Amino acid sequence: xxxxxxxxxxxxxxxxxxxxxxxxxxxxxxxxxxxxxxxxxxxxxxxxxxxxxxxxxxxxxxxxxxxxxxxxxxxxxxxxxxxxxxxxxxxxxxxxxxxxxxxxxxxxxxxxxxxxxxxxxxxxxxxxxxxxxxxxxxxxxxxxxxxxxxxxxxxxxxxxxxxxxxxxxxxxxxxxxxxxxxxxxxxxxxxxxxxxxxxxxxxxxxxxxxxxxxxxxxxxxxxxxxxxxxxxxxxxxxxxxxxxxxxxxxxx
Amino acid sequence: xxxxxxxxxxxxxxxxxxxxxxxxxxxxxxxxxxxxxxxxxxxxxxxxxxxxxxxxxxxxxxxxxxxxxxxxxxxxxxxxxxxxxxxxxxxxxxxxxxxxxxxxxxxxxxxxxxxxxxxxxxxxxxxxxxxxxxxxxxxxxxxxxxxxxxxxxxxxxxxxxxxxxxxxxxxxxxxxxxxxxxxxxxxxxxxxxxxxxxxxxxxxxxxxxxxxxxxxxxxxxxxxxxxxxxxxxxxxxxxxxxxxxxxxxxxxxxxxxxxxxxxxx
Numbered sequence: 001x002x003x004x005x006x007x008x009x010x011x012x013x014x015x016x017x018x019x020x021x022x023x024x025x026x027x028x029x030x031x032x033x034x035x036x037x038x039x040x041x042x043x044x045x046x047x048x049x050x051x052x053x054x055x056x057x058x059x060x061x062x063x064x065x066x067x068x069x070x071x072x073x074x075x076x077x078x079x080x081x082x083x084x085x086x087x088x089x090x091x092x093x094x095x096x097x098x099x100x101x102x103x104x105x106x107x108x109x110x111x112x113x114x115x116x117x118x119x120x121x122x123x124x125x126x127x128x129x130x131x132x133x134x135x136x137x138x139x140x141x142x143x144x145x146x147x148x149x150x151x152x153x154x155x156x157x158x159x160x161x162x163x164x165x166x167x168x169x170x171x172x173x174x175x176x177x178x179x180x181x182x183x184x185x186x187x188x189x190x191x192x193x194x195x196x197x198x199x200x201x202x203x204x205x206x207x208x209x210x211x212x213x214x215x216x217x218x219x220x221x222x223x224x225x226x227x228x229x230x231x232x233x234x235x236x237x238x239x240x241x242x243x244x245x246x247x248x249x250x251x252x
Numbered sequence: 253x254x255x256x257x258x259x260x261x262x263x264x265x266x267x268x269x270x271x272x273x274x275x276x277x278x279x280x281x282x283x284x285x286x287x288x289x290x291x292x293x294x295x296x297x298x299x300x301x302x303x304x305x306x307x308x309x310x311x312x313x314x315x316x317x318x319x320x321x322x323x324x325x326x327x328x329x330x331x332x333x334x335x336x337x338x339x340x341x342x343x344x345x346x347x348x349x350x351x352x353x354x355x356x357x358x359x360x361x362x363x364x365x366x367x368x369x370x371x372x373x374x375x376x377x378x379x380x381x382x383x384x385x386x387x388x389x390x391x392x393x394x395x396x397x398x399x400x401x402x403x404x405x406x407x408x409x410x411x412x413x414x415x416x417x418x419x420x421x422x423x424x425x426x427x428x429x430x431x432x433x434x435x436x437x438x439x440x441x442x443x444x445x446x447x448x449x450x451x452x453x454x455x456x457x458x459x460x461x462x463x464x465x466x467x468x469x470x471x472x473x474x475x476x477x478x479x480x481x482x483x484x485x486x487x488x489x490x491x492x493x494x495x496x497x498x499x500x501x502x503x504x505x506x507x508x509x510x511x512x513x514x515x516x517x
Contacts, residue, residue, distance in 0.1 A: 012399075037431040038403025084402045084429065085348060137345065138293040160402065163428050164345070166292035166456035167497050192403075192431055195459065195500060232433035236459055238500035245507040251500060 007058035036207035080153035102151035118150035255324030262319035288461035297454035306332035341418030347409035427460035
């Protein structure tokens with residue numbers, strides 16, 4: 001199981017290219033953090049992965065299948081994507097129905113169990129019968145993540161998953177990422193929240209003006225930081241100060 | 253002129269039979285202060301801003317409030333019953349709610365705010381040009397306001413509020429989805445307005461507020477857990493580890509006595 005982008009490029013109609021010449025492989029078990037300034041092409045990249053957008057140049061292979069010729073419904077069992085704004089994807093009238101929709105559509109053997117497990121994993125089990133719009137913005141965000149988790153897709157791709165999450169929800173998200181990561185699920189995360197994700201990610205991708213500026217191991221953080229600063233992305237204060245008190249730049 | 257904000261014994265609930273959001277909340281924010289209101293989900297951060305902006309009093313007809321709110325010379329008992337724009341500007345958490353989308357370009361969307369205020373066309377266009385430049389939005393001025401990235405929409409929503417130059421600026425999680433360059437730009441703009449503007453911003457983390465806010469307030473379930481200066485806040489940080497994401501700050505703080513590192517308070 002793998003995701004491969006081969007010289008992929010994408011332009012919105014009438015606009016300059018959002019992504020240019022992106023070549024990238026995401027092997028099974030990876031945890032790839034996608035960073036970059038606003039408008040660098042991060043969210044477009046996620047939409048290309050599940051076939052919602054098709055590359056204008058090059059190609060994207062999801063488990064060996066070209067996204068240009070494969071229906072979105074056939075890619076969903078492999079990659080599940082959440083959007084930045086929960087309102088862009090929530091449609092059901094209860095939390096349970098919302099989360100069960102994915103595994104049902106994908107004909108998983110026991111959608112109810114998938115749904116219950118995902119809700120427990122994200123700490124939402126007590127909201128099963130609530131309307132999604134009765135949840136706090138933070139829990140609505142966790143709801144979209146639970147829906148992706150329940151789908152059983154081996155690749156989970158989240159767009160700014162920590163936006164709107166306060167400390168208690170961040171603890172739940174972190175626990176879920178560690179548990180599913182240990183179980184072999186792969187993550188592709190678009191985020192500005194480097195304090196949360198740099199300590200968890202295995203690899204970092206830096207997009208700058210639609211191109212790959214850095215792609216490498218998290219241990220190569222010093223080179224990342226030099227390139228990121230030029231691209232207008234700074235490490236959080238709490239990391240930048242660490243070397244001054246005798247700590248490595250990145251926490252273990 | 254930047255107003256003093258006094259909240260005296262505020263009690264608020266969305267429904268008469270509902271759980272209280274605040275019970276006896278009292279707070280005083282001096283003129284020209286940048287006050288960061290921090291806390292977890294459900295703390296009451298957004299509700300506080302909605303009350304001060306007049307949105308809660310004008311739009312939530314089922315709500316029940318007690319206490320007194322004073323904004324500069326104006327006293328409201330218990331809370332403002334009409335929106336106080338343009339004197340009070342509120343940035344909502346979700347830019348897609350704030351952006352009207354009824355204008356075809358970013359520049360026209362931002363100018364739409366000023367059209368409500370009887371400002372001459374020449375003055376409107378100058379102010380729009382300036383705020384778009386301040387927020388790094390000039391290259392997007394002719395794009396559709398909803399046809400840009402999430403972080404760019406956040407900056408457009410900000411421009412729509414800032415262009416009216418409110419003397420009380422309420423920002424609900426303004427750093428959400430902003431990259432570090434945009435956060436830096438925004439901090440610069442807010443610092444430059446401190447003489448004339450009282451600023452209250454909410455956040456669930458501390459990174460954006462550090463180096464900007466001179467007063468910190470921490471709420472949890474509608475209760476005031478902490479209020480004080482940035483120095484006091486940093487000293488009390490460890491006591492707030494269940495409420496705020498401070499894991500890495502805590503570690504830094506524990507090593508600070510042995511070093512001479514300056515924290516960007």
